[in-house]
Amino acid sequence: MQINIIDPIFQTALFISFLIASIVLTGKRDNHLHEINHSHTNELKGIAVLLIIFSHIGYFLFSDHRFLYPLSVAGGVGVNIFLFLSGFGLTHSEMKFHKTIKEFYTKKLKGIFIPMWIVFISILFLDYFVLKKTNHYYRQALF
Numbered sequence: 001m002q003i004n005i006i007d008p009i010f011q012t013a014l015f016i017s018f019l020i021a022s023i024v025l026t027g028k029r030d031n032h033l034h035e036i037n038h039s040h041t042n043e044l045k046g047i048a049v050l051l052i053i054f055s056h057i058g059y060f061l062f063s064d065h066r067f068l069y070p071l072s073v074a075g076g077v078g079v080n081i082f083l084f085l086s087g088f089g090l091t092h093s094e095m096k097f098h099k100t101i102k103e104f105y106t107k108k109l110k111g112i113f114i115p116m117w118i119v120f121i122s123i124l125f126l127d128y129f130v131l132k133k134t135n136h137y138y139r140q141a142l143f
Contacts, residue, residue, distance in 0.1 A: 002060075008067035015068065041085055048085070051078030 005011055055075025058068035065072070094104065127133050 002063040004063050005067050008062070008064045008069075012066070012068055012070070016071070036088070041089065044081055044085055048078040048081035051075055051081070 051071070051074045054068050054071040055073070055078070058072025059065060059075075062068075099107070
């Protein structure tokens with residue numbers, strides 16, 4: 001169910017003014033202007049999260065897509081920021097610890113792929129035996 005809003009343009013202007021005020025009031029001076037460190041990447045991740053959330057709110061939660069219009073179209077930019085920060089973090093980690101290719105992929109295999117396959121197999125197991133959806137889909141496909 002989508003939420004109806006009476007005046008989306010005014011509500012967007014009000015929301016953006018509160019957002020700008022909160023950014024100005026909570027901002028602090030940065031002493032490391034020409035370096036990208038961990039706090040900078042966390043700030044960029046926060047911006048990316050907000051852009052993606054605003055996009056989902058503007059397009060999926062409210063019936064009038066004019067609500068959060070300038071912010072809601074930037075969801076793709078948030079995804080791009082995440083992809084950039086992922087590559088930056090991997091490169092920074094590699095430059096810091098100097099692992100071989102085998103050590104790098106072994107660590108990623110243990111940290112990402114093994115838990116992913118455990119969750120994936122668990123979901124398939126629960127789907128087949130508890131919800132019995134997979135069994136039903138296979139019967140429809142075969143007959």
